[in-house]
Amino acid sequence: MKTLILENALNHLLSTHQVDISPLEGKTIRLSLQDFPLDVYFICTNNRFFVVTNSDVTDVEITLTMSAFADLLKQAKLHDMLRQDKIIIHGDVKTAQLLVDILQQLDFDFEEVLSQWTGDIIAHQAGKVVSHLKSSDRPISAFKDKIAAILINPKVVK
Amino acid sequence: MDNTTHFGFKDVATQDKQGMVRSVFDSVANKYDLMNDVLSFGAHRLWKHYTIAMANVKTGDKILDIAGGTGDLARAFATKVGNTGQVVLSDINAAMLNEGRKNLINKGVIGVEFVQLSGEQIPFADNSFDCVSIAFGLRNVTDKDQCIREMYRVLKPGGCMLILEFSKTDIVPLEKFYDFYSFNVMPKLGKFIANDEESYQYLAESIRKHPDQETLKKMVLDAGFGLCEYHNLSGGIVALHKGIKTQ
Numbered sequence: 569m570k571t572l573i574l575e576n577a578l579n580h581l582l583s584t585h586q587v588d589i590s591p592l593e594g595k596t597i598r599l600s601l602q603d604f605p606l607d608v609y610f611i612c613t614n615n616r617f618f619v620v621t622n623s624d625v626t627d628v629e630i631t632l633t634m635s636a637f638a639d640l641l642k643q644a645k646l647h648d649m650l651r652q653d654k655i656i657i658h659g660d661v662k663t664a665q666l667l668v669d670i671l672q673q674l675d676f677d678f679e680e681v682l683s684q685w686t687g688d689i690i691a692h693q694a695g696k697v698v699s700h701l702k703s704s705d706r707p708i709s710a711f712k713d714k715i716a717a718i719l720i721n722p723k724v725v726k
Numbered sequence: 727m728d729n730t731t732h733f734g735f736k737d738v739a740t741q742d743k744q745g746m747v748r749s750v751f752d753s754v755a756n757k758y759d760l761m762n763d764v765l766s767f768g769a770h771r772l773w774k775h776y777t778i779a780m781a782n783v784k785t786g787d788k789i790l791d792i793a794g795g796t797g798d799l800a801r802a803f804a805t806k807v808g809n810t811g812q813v814v815l816s817d818i819n820a821a822m823l824n825e826g827r828k829n830l831i832n833k834g835v836i837g838v839e840f841v842q843l844s845g846e847q848i849p850f851a852d853n854s855f856d857c858v859s860i861a862f863g864l865r866n867v868t869d870k871d872q873c874i875r876e877m878y879r880v881l882k883p884g885g886c887m888l889i890l891e892f893s894k895t896d897i898v899p900l901e902k903f904y905d906f907y908s909f910n911v912m913p914k915l916g917k918f919i920a921n922d923e924e925s926y927q928y929l930a931e932s933i934r935k936h937p938d939q940e941t942l943k944k945m946v947l948d949a950g951f952g953l954c955e956y957h958n959l960s961g962g963i964v965a966l967h968k969g970i971k972t973q
Contacts, residue, residue, distance in 0.1 A: 572779055572780055579782060583784060583785070594972075611970065611972070613970065614883065615884075616884075618782060618953075620953060620970075621955065622953075622955065624953075625952075625972075
């Protein structure tokens with residue numbers, strides 16, 4: 569399910585921002601988050617991204633934490649993050665840089681993307697959960713706590 | 727060389743299977759949608775919805791839906807590709823294709839093209855489509871490997887193939903219920919609603935003869951697809967195989 573959500577969200581953002589992804593055509597990029605259960609491959613082909621959980625071929629493997637990933641999306645420089653050991657790259661660094669350049673052209677409005685499938689109210693609630701996660705040191709526990717709180721009494725969750 | 731194939735649990739001459747499958751669908755065509763809803767408790771709509779979401783289709787794409795029957799997938803694809811795209815709804819069975827045409831017209835869907843074709847010999851040029859789908863059709867095809875090879879051939883490099891089909895559940899309690907339901911309830915419902923018990927007996931048998939998830943994945947990779955993943959739905963009763971024609 570996570571590949572489905574990622575694939576749809578990413579391609580939606582690419583089409584709404586009219587980003588040219590042709591420099592990555594034919595490339596396969598593995599992205600692993602160290603502190604979140606996400607280990608996926610982005611395959612750029614036919615002018616879109618496919619997101620899958622397995623691939624025999626990989627051009628570059630990128631390993632980083634969730635907060636480092638968030639920094640990358642917020643225009644952090646790849647070489648600075650490499651120097652600070654916030655990101656590990658195996659393989660073609662140029663391909664990794666191209667992916668980062670593309671991601672940095674996108675405006676990640678999480679609620680806007682989610683609202684396509686869930687409607688505005690649920691997307692807004694989910695956005696509040698994400699905000700809470702961003703400010704937490706233990707995101708998975710914080711996520712569980714937040715979901716439990718919403719399910720028990722959605723009105724008091726601010 | 728073995729000149730027989732299976733038709734449900736029966737062994738039949740290879741050249742006879744296509745005609746026998748045609749008889750089944752001639753018989754059930756006008757009650758097909760109703761029976762799908764009844765037999766799957768409406769779940770087929772969710773399975774197809776998931777398939778569309780997994781298709782990674784965008785505005786302007788060219789889509790071929792094989793064994794598209796009454797047009798559920800074609801209708802959703804037509805919305806996704808918009809006026810600049812193209813959707814071809816195909817089926818080997820004229821009665822099913824006519825039901826599809828009627829359905830789409832009744833639902834106000836225009837622009838879908840209709841082609842009667844066999845999945846084993848697709849009459850389109852190489853590298854023609856961004857996405858090729860077949861939903862609940864592959865198990866009725868006599869030479870499944872040839873059908874998958876044809877889907878590969880007509881896909882553009884980077885194109886995506888989707889096979890939605892009944893598969894094998896490995897959840898034991900569900901398997902027991904499913905076996906009882908398939909062989910005892912489904913044919914009776916077929917008799918009661920569509921006045922056709924035999925066709926629904928064939929449906930249950932053909933599902934059991936269809937390759938399981940891993941076997942079908944290997945068939946997809948053997949056909950040339952660079953990548954194939956499958957997603958079990960409803961505990962594996964149905965599986966969606968997604969193949970990508972990598973460059």
